[in-house]
């Protein structure tokens with residue numbers, strides 16, 4: 001799988017795994033999560049995104065990693081308006097992910113002014129490799145740009161797929177200018193993938209599935225470091241990982257995928 005730098009000295013496979021909803025499950029579904037994580041790691045994926053907002057997802061992810069924790073780049077989040085609660089969330093991260101977190105993000109920019117100070121102390125102590133900030137709404141991109149310009153974070157996470165391209169206006173150019181990594185959340189449109197084109201059209205694009213075509217579209221913008229499609233299905237995880245081997249679409253192929261996205265059912 002291709003790799004790109006998410007932060008200084010932190011390269012990741014370009015296709016990771018999101019855990020929102022799909023890993024918020026009971027212990028009866030732990031074996032499915034184990035299979036998805038094992039499939040992703042076997043394909044060269046390293047990046048796993050989670051958050052305290054995602055119910056049991058962090059515990060399920062930690063259990064799925066098991067003895068393979070060292071192979072993973074864990075990108076999780078602090079999601080609270082209270083510093084005390086934020087520190088408690090971080091303490092739980094250290095417990096779940098064996099004493100360190102590769103990427104700690106301020107989820108939805110919640111109280112970022114208050115959280116960045118103590119997070120920087122944890123980073124200086126070596127318990128966090130990179131700091132970041134996320135937001136799902138273009139309405140918050142102005143504030144996200146403000147955090148980026150502070151020089152205190154190394155990466156951001158924003159929505160990116162053929163139907164959500166607002167980050168192209170300001171966030172991606174700013175990330176490029178400042179040398180920040182970018183994670184594409186909702187890379188498959190968060191469940192709105194629909195039915196794509198037939199096998200001939202897919203073969204012409206050099207992919208086997210519609211999901212792969214969409215992920216390759218996302219990754220064909222080199223300012224996107226990696227995407228984090230969520231799945232509860234190991235076959236889907238394998239298909240998604242294949243997108244990380246693709247050389248990328250030409251501008252014409254990209255336009256074709258945009259047309260196919262608009263025409264999907």
Ligand SMILES: NC(=O)c1ccc[n+]([C@@H]2O[C@H](COP(=O)([O-])OP(=O)(O)OC[C@H]3O[C@@H](n4cnc5c(N)ncnc54)[C@H](OP(=O)(O)O)[C@@H]3O)[C@@H](O)[C@H]2O)c1
Pocket residue numbers: 017018019020021022049050107108134135136157184185186187188189190191193209211212228229230231232233235236237239240
């Ligand atoms: N920071 C934030 O505010 C924020 C907000 C939203 C999301 N995120 C992060 O971004 C991650 C991804 O976003 P998302 O979960 O909203 O949406 P997504 O990854 O765009 O789409 C997930 C959906 O696509 C399906 N899927 C995955 N691979 C597939 C394949 N190969 N073929 C067909 N269907 C496939 C999944 O169903 P199956 O289980 O059936 O595969 C699931 O329903 C989240 O899990 C989370 O980690 C962050």
